[in-house]
Amino acid sequence: DIQMTQSPSSLSASVGDRVTITCRASQDISNWLAWYQQKPEKAPKSLIYGASNLQTGVPSRFSGSRSGTDFTLTISGLQPEDFATYYCQQYSYHPLTFGGGTKVEI
């Protein structure tokens, strides 16, 4: 199975901050990487697919990038509604696997 190592597991930030979350794949997954946002008691919401493609309707302050097997989700200018848990997921190989999550707190 592809292991997705996500870091940090949690972080504290303020409104307006630039936040970076990283996910490392245990082997090459090309650009088959997605990012999701999950708020308490809610289903995950797709933010980015194909490593860097913004899902329709997602604010442009969210961006994704790739360097080899390292993937980054950046939030440029954190907003109050962005406080949530973020997950990466690889969908290059079966079984599809998720990172452990990053909780972004105030």
Added chain:
Amino acid sequence: QVQLQESGPGLVKPSDTLSLTCAVSGDSISSDNWWGWIRQPPGKGLEWIGYIYYSGSAYYNPSLKSRVIMSVDTSKNQFSLKLNSVTAVDTAVYYCARKKGGWYDFDSWGQGTLVTVSS
């Protein structure tokens, strides 16, 4: 806009079979999509259970493969999950979701349904 809605018992006894259905509206279950199940134990992360194409072709997580069966009902535009021989570790919120073909991820999710395994 596509909508997915899970339904099924919220309480299942140990060793019984967990059965859930996901009703799809706003999209045809026969379109070029994979229809999947993902679960999340209370306070924990996400686990992919598997997904199925309308033709019946399916991929399952090997960790659950021996206990999982997924099916599609094109006449009702819905798909289903059966997980047998459940134990307390199967207690989780179960989500159904759509994965479009190609580069796309799980772009649409149901609201989730909590299934508790307990006698």
